[in-house]
Amino acid sequence: MSSAVEIQNLKISFPKKQILNGVNLSVNKGSFAALIGANGAGKSMLIKAVCGLQKFTGNIKILGKDLKEANKNLIGYAPQNNTADKNSPVSVYQAVSVGRFAKNGIFKKFGEEDKKIVDNAIRIAQIEYIAASPLGEISGGEAQKVSIARVLAQQPEIILLDEPQANLDPNSQKTFLNFIEKLYLSFKFTCLMVTHDIDMIPKCCEKVFMLKDGKIVLDTDNKDIKQKAREYGIY
Numbered sequence: 001m002s003s004a005v006e007i008q009n010l011k012i013s014f015p016k017k018q019i020l021n022g023v024n025l026s027v028n029k030g031s032f033a034a035l036i037g038a039n040g041a042g043k044s045m046l047i048k049a050v051c052g053l054q055k056f057t058g059n060i061k062i063l064g065k066d067l068k069e070a071n072k073n074l075i076g077y078a079p080q081n082n083t084a085d086k087n088s089p090v091s092v093y094q095a096v097s098v099g100r101f102a103k104n105g106i107f108k109k110f111g112e113e114d115k116k117i118v119d120n121a122i123r124i125a126q127i128e129y130i131a132a133s134p135l136g137e138i139s140g141g142e143a144q145k146v147s148i149a150r151v152l153a154q155q156p157e158i159i160l161l162d163e164p165q166a167n168l169d170p171n172s173q174k175t176f177l178n179f180i181e182k183l184y185l186s187f188k189f190t191c192l193m194v195t196h197d198i199d200m201i202p203k204c205c206e207k208v209f210m211l212k213d214g215k216i217v218l219d220t221d222n223k224d225i226k227q228k229a230r231e232y233g234i235y
């Protein structure tokens with residue numbers, strides 16, 4: 001099985017703080033994996049490093065290529081807390097279209113094919129009813145769906161989701177989780193999802209990585225995670 005994301009000896013530090021101290025992990029192509037750990041463990045930093053948005057030492061390979069040479073368009077990233085500026089005049093449709101620019105670069109003309117792909121992503125994410133709304137006027141749950149639709153419009157091979165359910169109430173969290181699971185089962189992209197909430201790991205998830213004290217302390221299948229996490233004193 002070839003790996004889509006391979007991380008070796010990843011270290012991230014700030015002048016007064018070592019955040020990651022030798023992380024190793026590998027996500028197989030086409031699989032769903034979860035990265036868990038307490039708040040402040042460094043999960044978001046790790047994801048940003050994989051997107052090329054955070055300086056690090058060590059090695060990150062994307063579909064077999066060193067991150068520096070890898071095609072970043074293949075990675076779709078939905079950041080944590082992506083709530084829009086309340087005054088943003090940008091529409092949901094425009095925000096989803098950004099996925100096409102992430103795919104093609106900003107200089108390629110937005111054509112008929114791009115429009116079709118954006119319409120389709122909006123339909124799959126079930127946000128047609130707000131397509132014309134300004135981003136500043138939608139709810140936190142809707143904003144998460146817009147973020148996912150943007151990533152889908154990019155048609156990436158690898159999707160990185162950072163706490164996608166974080167701003168939702170418990171009921172919407174479950175619905176959202178089912179939504180992510182359905183997407184994954186229909187499209188079979190590679191997914192690495194970050195969450196601090198063990199209950200948010202979907203059934204389709206095959207691998208779970210636990211981050212603690214700057215390292216992956218557990219690299220396991222998706223079974224008895226609560227108990228394992230307790231053993232490692234993570235929660």
Ligand SMILES: Nc1ncnc2c1ncn2[C@@H]1O[C@H](COP(=O)(O)OP(=O)(O)O)[C@@H](O)[C@H]1O
Pocket residue numbers: 014017019037038039040041042043044045046
């Ligand atoms: N620019 C920065 N300088 C110093 N420390 C930072 C900076 N950004 C984040 N941190 C620290 O890095 C740690 C990991 O942050 P983060 O990756 O966001 O954690 P998580 O996503 O697991 O909750 C936190 O303790 C945070 O305070």
Ligand SMILES: [Mg+2]
Pocket residue numbers: 043044045080162163
């Ligand atoms: Mg985080």
